[in-house]
Structures are given as C-alpha cells and as structure tokens.
Amino acid sequence: MVTVNDYSGKIKPDWCPACGNFAQLSAIKNVLTELKIEPENVVVVSGIGCSSNLPEFIKAYGFHGLHGRLLPVASAVKWANRKLTVIGYGGDGDGFFEGTQHFFHTAKRNVDLTYIVSDNQIFGLTTGQASPTSEIGFISKTTPDGNIEKPVNPMTFALSAGATFVARSFSGDPKHLQEVVKKGIQHKGFSFIDVFSPCVTFNKTNTYDYFRKRVYKYEAKDPSNFEEAYRAVQEWGDRIPIGVFYQVKGQSYEDLDPVTAEETALTERPYRKLKPEDFEEFL
Amino acid sequence: MRDDEIIIRVAGAAGDGVQSAGQIIAKTFSRKGLNVMTYNYYQDIVRGGQSWYQVRASGGKVRSQGDGLDILIALNKDGVERHTNPDINEGGASPLTGIAIFDKSISGYTDRKVTYVPMPLSDLASKHSSFALMKNTVAIGAAMAATGVDFDTLSSVILDVFGKKGKVSEQNVSAAKEGYDYYLSNHKSIGKKLSFGNKRKYLIGGGEAVGLGAVRGGLKMYIGYPMTPASSALHYLAAHARDFGVFVKIPEDEISAINMTIGANYAGARAMTGSSGGGFSLMVEALGLAGMMEIPIVIYESQRPGPSTGLPTKTEQGDLNLVLGASQGDFPRIVLSPRDARDCIDLTSEAMNLAQEYQTPVIVMSDLYLSEHNETVDSIDPEFRVDDGNRPVDGEKDYKRYLVTESGISPRAIPGQKGLMHNEDSDEHDEYGDVVSDAETDPTKRVTMMDKRMRKLETFVRKMPPTETYMLADAEYAVIQWGSTAGVTEEAIDILRGKGHRIGAIEVNRVFPVNPDIGKLCSGKKKIIVVENNYSGQFNRLLKAELGLKTVLVRKYNGEAFYPSELAAMIEGEMR
Ligand SMILES: Cc1ncc(C[n+]2csc(CCOP(=O)(O)OP(=O)(O)O)c2C)c(N)n1
Ligand code: SF4
Ligand SMILES: [Mg+2]
Numbered sequence: 001m002v003t004v005n006d007y008s009g010k011i012k013p014d015w016c017p018a019c020g021n022f023a024q025l026s027a028i029k030n031v032l033t034e035l036k037i038e039p040e041n042v043v044v045v046s047g048i049g050c051s052s053n054l055p056e057f058i059k060a061y062g063f064h065g066l067h068g069r070l071l072p073v074a075s076a077v078k079w080a081n082r083k084l085t086v087i088g089y090g091g092d093g094d095g096f097f098e099g100t101q102h103f104f105h106t107a108k109r110n111v112d113l114t115y116i117v118s119d120n121q122i123f124g125l126t127t128g129q130a131s132p133t134s135e136i137g138f139i140s141k142t143t144p145d146g147n148i149e150k151p152v153n154p155m156t157f158a159l160s161a162g163a164t165f166v167a168r169s170f171s172g173d174p175k176h177l178q179e180v181v182k183k184g185i186q187h188k189g190f191s192f193i194d195v196f197s198p199c200v201t202f203n204k205t206n207t208y209d210y211f212r213k214r215v216y217k218y219e220a221k222d223p224s225n226f227e228e229a230y231r232a233v234q235e236w237g238d239r240i241p242i243g244v245f246y247q248v249k250g251q252s253y254e255d256l257d258p259v260t261a262e263e264t265a266l267t268e269r270p271y272r273k274l275k276p277e278d279f280e281e282f283l
Numbered sequence: 284m285r286d287d288e289i290i291i292r293v294a295g296a297a298g299d300g301v302q303s304a305g306q307i308i309a310k311t312f313s314r315k316g317l318n319v320m321t322y323n324y325y326q327d328i329v330r331g332g333q334s335w336y337q338v339r340a341s342g343g344k345v346r347s348q349g350d351g352l353d354i355l356i357a358l359n360k361d362g363v364e365r366h367t368n369p370d371i372n373e374g375g376a377s378p379l380t381g382i383a384i385f386d387k388s389i390s391g392y393t394d395r396k397v398t399y400v401p402m403p404l405s406d407l408a409s410k411h412s413s414f415a416l417m418k419n420t421v422a423i424g425a426a427m428a429a430t431g432v433d434f435d436t437l438s439s440v441i442l443d444v445f446g447k448k449g450k451v452s453e454q455n456v457s458a459a460k461e462g463y464d465y466y467l468s469n470h471k472s473i474g475k476k477l478s479f480g481n482k483r484k485y486l487i488g489g490g491e492a493v494g495l496g497a498v499r500g501g502l503k504m505y506i507g508y509p510m511t512p513a514s515s516a517l518h519y520l521a522a523h524a525r526d527f528g529v530f531v532k533i534p535e536d537e538i539s540a541i542n543m544t545i546g547a548n549y550a551g552a553r554a555m556t557g558s559s560g561g562g563f564s565l566m567v568e569a570l571g572l573a574g575m576m577e578i579p580i581v582i583y584e585s586q587r588p589g590p591s592t593g594l595p596t597k598t599e600q601g602d603l604n605l606v607l608g609a610s611q612g613d614f615p616r617i618v619l620s621p622r623d624a625r626d627c628i629d630l631t632s633e634a635m636n637l638a639q640e641y642q643t644p645v646i647v648m649s650d651l652y653l654s655e656h657n658e659t660v661d662s663i664d665p666e667f668r669v670d671d672g673n674r675p676v677d678g679e680k681d682y683k684r685y686l687v688t689e690s691g692i693s694p695r696a697i698p699g700q701k702g703l704m705h706n707e708d709s710d711e712h713d714e715y716g717d718v719v720s721d722a723e724t725d726p727t728k729r730v731t732m733m734d735k736r737m738r739k740l741e742t743f744v745r746k747m748p749p750t751e752t753y754m755l756a757d758a759e760y761a762v763i764q765w766g767s768t769a770g771v772t773e774e775a776i777d778i779l780r781g782k783g784h785r786i787g788a789i790e791v792n793r794v795f796p797v798n799p800d801i802g803k804l805c806s807g808k809k810k811i812i813v814v815e816n817n818y819s820g821q822f823n824r825l826l827k828a829e830l831g832l833k834t835v836l837v838r839k840y841n842g843e844a845f846y847p848s849e850l851a852a853m854i855e856g857e858m859r
Contacts (some may be wrong), residue, residue: 040698042698048709063549065709066568072539073545076545080551081698101536179394196748259524259528266698274499
C-alpha cells in the first residue's frame, strides 16, 4: 500500500510560508497516493524557478534541469520508458518565456505526460520581475512604470497547439486543485494544468484574495467541444473560470511511433545485436 | 599517379545527376574488390552552380581523394572547360591529364592537352528512354569500358540502384551497354593495371558509419535536428529505425534535441544527438547539465566552415574551441575524432560505452569531408560488448547517487528501480543529489563534488590506449594531425619519404583529454608539424597548452580538404 508518507522527501521545502507551491506539492503527492502509483515509477521533471524546486521535496525520481527545458526531458523519459508516470512542473517564466517552443510542440505531439505550471504571474526566484502572464500595468522590478506588454493566455495557447487536456486551478482551493491534478494524471496524452499560485512575496497584485474574489468553478457542457472551450478560457476580469475546459481522446506520440508503440519499454528491450546482413546494403 | 590506381570525376551543375553517377562508378569498383574513396564537391543549391563528384580506386591503399585525374565525365560545357584547365584549381583538385567524355553537342571549348572523347550520349540514350539524365548512364558505360572493368559488375550495380523501378532499371542497363560498346568500338582503353578481384568491399559513408557504430554500441534513441553535414547519420538511422529498434526523432530545435537526449539517457535508454557547429552552439547550456547531473550523452558533431552559416557544403575542423569550451564551469568531457569510416564505426560504438562508464558527455567530432564521402572498409565486426557501467541494485541501503569514489564514478540508478528514488539536480548537490546551493551553501561539499566529477577525467586518461603513429619510429620530423586528415597525412608522408625525408605522423583520434603519450612520442624530433583544416590551429593551441610542445602549423581553411601532394609541399616548406 502506497501512503502519502512514501512520497515525503527528507528536504523541507524552502518556499516562503504560504507560497502557492505548497498546495501543488500536496496535491501531487495526494493524487499519486490515491492512484496507488509506486514512487519508483514516478518521474517529476522541472525547470528552474521557485516552483521548479519541487522535485527536491518529493520522494520519487526527480529531475531538476534547466530553465525552460523541462518538457523535452519529460518527453524523452516517457519515450524511453512508457511505464513511468511523468509529471512536468515549472513556472510561468519557465514555460511561457524560455520554453515556449517546447510547450507548443509537446502539446501538439500529445506526449503522455502531465504538465503543471505554477502560474504566479511573476519571476519568483529572481526576486520579482514581470513574467509572460503579468497583466498590463503590473509594477515590478523590471516594469517600474507598469507592464506594457500584453500577457499570454496559456490556455488558448495550449488549445491552439492541440493539447488534449487543458485545465486551470487555484492553489487557494486545494480540493479543486487535487481533483484537476488527478484528472490530468489519469488522462492519456498531454495534460496541461495552469495553476494560479500566488507569490506572496513579490506579487502584491495577484494575491489569494484577488483570486478568491474572482475564480468560479467552470463545468464544461461538453469537454470535447473545442469552440466552447476556446471561448470559456478567454473570460477574464471580475470573473475567472477554473476547471477542466477541454479533454479529448487522442493517440499519444509514443502510441503512434512504431518503435515506442511496442509493449515492452525501450529501456527493457535487449540491445540490438548486429548481423552481417545489416551491412549488406553497403556491398 | 600509380598505374594500379584510377581517378574519375563527374562534373556538372546541381540537378544534373552528378552524385548518383559518381556513386554508381564507386560501387562498381568496390564490387570488384578495389579500395575506393569518393569526394563530393558541391554547393548549397538544388539546381545550377558547379559541382563534381570524384571516385578514386585502387588495389592498393586509398586514403584520400588523391591527386591526378584520368577520366572526366563532363555533363556540360563548363565541366569540360573547367576541369581541363591547368590553372583552375578547385581548392586543390588536379586538372585532367587523361580523357574527357562528354556529349558531342558540346563545342567551343578551349583545346588543351587532353584526349577529347565527344560521344553521341544523348542519341544513344534516346534509343531507350526520353529521360534526359539517361545520357549520364551512357557516359558511365563509356567510362567503365575505358577502365576495363567488366560490364556485368556495372549492370549489377545499376540494377541495385534503380532496382525497384523495373523498367527504368532495364533502360539504364541498356543505356550503359550502349555507352560501353560504343567506347570499345571507337576508342582504346586508358591502359591502367587495375587489380580487379571478386571479393566485394563495403562502401560506406562516414555518417552512415557513425549511425552503424552507434547501433552496435546499444543506441535506442537518436534525436537530431537536420543540419549538414550531420544529417547523413540521421537519415541512415531514420531509414532503419524499425529494423534497428531505434526511436528517431526530429524535435523543434537542437536545445530540445539535447535535452531529450539527456532525458532518455537519464531514464536508461542509450540516446545520442547530432548536429554541426550551429546546432551544437544551441546545445551548449545543456551540455553542462549533463556534466553536472552526470548523465551519459553522446553528441555527434560534424564540422563545416563557420562562423555562422559559413560554408554549408564545405569542410573544416574549426569547431574544436567551441566543443572544448562549451558551457559554463568545469566538468569532464571526452572528445573523440575518427580518422576514417572504420574509426567512425569503432569510436562511435566506444563513445556509447564511454558515456555510460564515465556518466558524462562524449562528443564524436567529424567533419563534412569524413561525413559525406564514401570509402571502402574490408570488414565490419558485428560484435561489440555493450557495458552499462556502474549501476546499483534495487533497494540498496543508504543509496548515494553521487557517491564519492576514487575513480569519480558513482552508481547510477534509473527511474523504475525500487528504493533508489533520488533527485538529480542542475544545482550543485551532495552525494545524495540534495541541493547544496540554495539554503545553506556549503563550500566543503562543493569542492568534494567538483573534485569527484573531475577525477573521472584522470581515470579516463589512465585507461587511454596508446596514440597511433605512422612511420614514426625512425623519423626526424613528426607530423601531428587529428581526425579526418589522417589518410591524407599518411599519403603526404609517403611522398616525402619517397623524396628521402625521415618523417612520420602521430594520429590523434582521441582529442580530449589529451593523451600524455603524445609528448613522449614527440621527444627528440627535430621539428613537430601540426596539420589542421582550420584558420587558427585550434588543436595546435591545445597541444601547446597541455604538453608545452614547440610546434609549427600547417593549415588550410578554404573549405576544401587537403590533397596529398599539396599537403606534402606544405609540410616540406616547414621542414627547412
Ligand atoms: C538560461 C537561464 N536564464 C535565466 C535564468 C535565471 N532565472 C532563474 S529562475 C528565472 C525565472 C523564474 O520565474 P518562473 O519560471 O516564473 O518561476 P517562479 O520562480 O516564479 O516559480 C530566471 C529568469 C536561468 N536560471 N537560466
Ligand atoms: S518568492 Fe514567491 S514563488 Fe518564490 S517561494 Fe516565495 S512566495 Fe513562492
Ligand atoms: Mg513565476
């Protein structure tokens, strides 16, 4: 029997007290436990940022890589051994600035992994600069007169790219967060979950209160309706929807590629011995 | 040029079928048991320009594209003009001294001291097909008749090349026969004594050899973004992906390619990526990630002249500084530089094991010259012992991913192994993999871990095989070369020996870390001459820094490879 304790690492998280990331860490541990997945079969891949420190705090296989590069690593881990449960975890700067191209293409490839973004609308680790999701007018160290660049909408981006699971949640609602993370991990294919995760230290605008006043739980009439989802994710302002906006079945990349499609994981297959016939084309 | 050796050049514009004509000739000779080496001179265009493809064949050793030109097949007037002109020197290539075969419709060229063989190529071709390129096949038939090779071998090659196309294949054989017979009835053989046999030789390209070597070395995933001249390996592996059970992927960019390669190896599947200098430049940050996390990766870096896009279809050895200096901080890296196709197979297999053994990046450095030419190898050994290196057993107590050891090598657990869960980190970490850089920066642990990682290089150096040499024992002068210039250097040495010079060569195919035995091999030599296909002598600088050698430099950086007589003259110039 897997218990939450099995996932507890010996390192105490170094996040500021009340940082949104704590909620995601608990949600991930709880869901993995609930789904009875053994820690040795879980790989958590992250980039660089406050959020990306998460693999250090969970007792599974952790990969704390480079800023913006978690998705290529996570994809290849899945391709190498499709029996593993692969979770990608990073920040908004990590995913929507430095790693934009990987986000787009991984979503489109529909690699079977769950990508959770701790979206605090700021660079936390580097002590408070405007991020790709910072709102217009947002004051930060790099935007002392207010941000003039429009924020990206990660949701429309993920939908346009062809993600097969697109959802949003809020650290301030652990129950909702856990439900969404569970659905994401259970989804076969690329699941994207954007989480409003307040940075209590550097973002004094997008606080818990800010979101508590605005977020409401969205229930899709038909989660496979792309147009409906695309419309829903654009609501912003006084009311901001959270929930699973879009979910469709689709073959994952590793199902489609004839080499990874085979039952046995690549890592478990014997090495291919060469035979003289392999060289015949050169004769 | 030797009597038992022949050089044939096919010249035309891009799109004229120069390369496929050359390849048929090359394969005909390798099937007759000759040693063959091809040379591809081309531009970065799909149509037009001037390109040529040269085939050198002999019963004796063939170690470079060679000097001299016996038969020219010119597919346009410019081809006739250019390759018969003694003053036009395509980066070192010889002008024609033998016969020029071309269509009789070509006229108005300068009359030079060569034998012109205008032939009704198009007329003969049109008897069998209206396809314009069919005249090339007629010309091939004629050239082959001139060398004295039997028609059956030529037709076997044509059938294999056009094989699946049925009718096209028969038409080509008929066209070749027209050319072959026409030449025999109207012209005489060029009088070479080629020692044809019947034992076929393998004719393989350097890029394919890298792919084959990787598979033999346990490759499971190849992830690469196309870039000349590294793409030949990618194409070979993609074509054989199912058969070899290798997952081949072109991702969104080289940053993704190397991070995927790292991810795959982290998870326990041997993976490799490849590119040229431009793509490698994008991989720089992640190279250090592999160094820090101690994840095995193999990178195939096939050089072309830079900077920037440079000369995309030309050759150079100008990326050594890049490869040695890439990424911040110090971490162990191993750089191998195959000399020829055989080395491409052997060293790539070896690289696959070395990466696992030392858990660090191994870079196989080739160049366009080596990656894109074909050469014969007598045999290919299918056997290779794949070794996964230091792996812990499931459930090991108090497992330390980065255990401090004398060799610097620690047990590497992979995801899925029970009880060995741990974190691998791009931040500095301790033996468990726990980060030491954030909360409580720990200078002692930092030094311990740096020393541990760097110790792997010392372990590697201790186990390095001796550096190979050529005619060095009694030599007064030593030439040092690295990578693909080995063959041409040997031929230059032969030329200089023929003139009475006591000279030999040190052939470096393990570039970094530098083998200390190179210093010993140089001791007592009158002069040490370093040969490099680049501007600044990048390897020369490394040798000076590492071994304190006093050297002189011979270099070429016009985009073409060295030619034997050219190199011999350059070396001789430095011997005075
Ligand atoms: C290539 C590279 N550029 C810049 C940095 C510096 N850096 C570290 S984290 C970070 C941004 C963090 O923001 P985000 O990804 O949103 O994560 P958060 O800290 O907010 O969780 C930056 C710019 C880096 N580590 N690597
Ligand atoms: S700086 Fe912000 S994001 Fe980083 S740990 Fe503190 S609260 Fe969390
Ligand atoms: Mg952030």
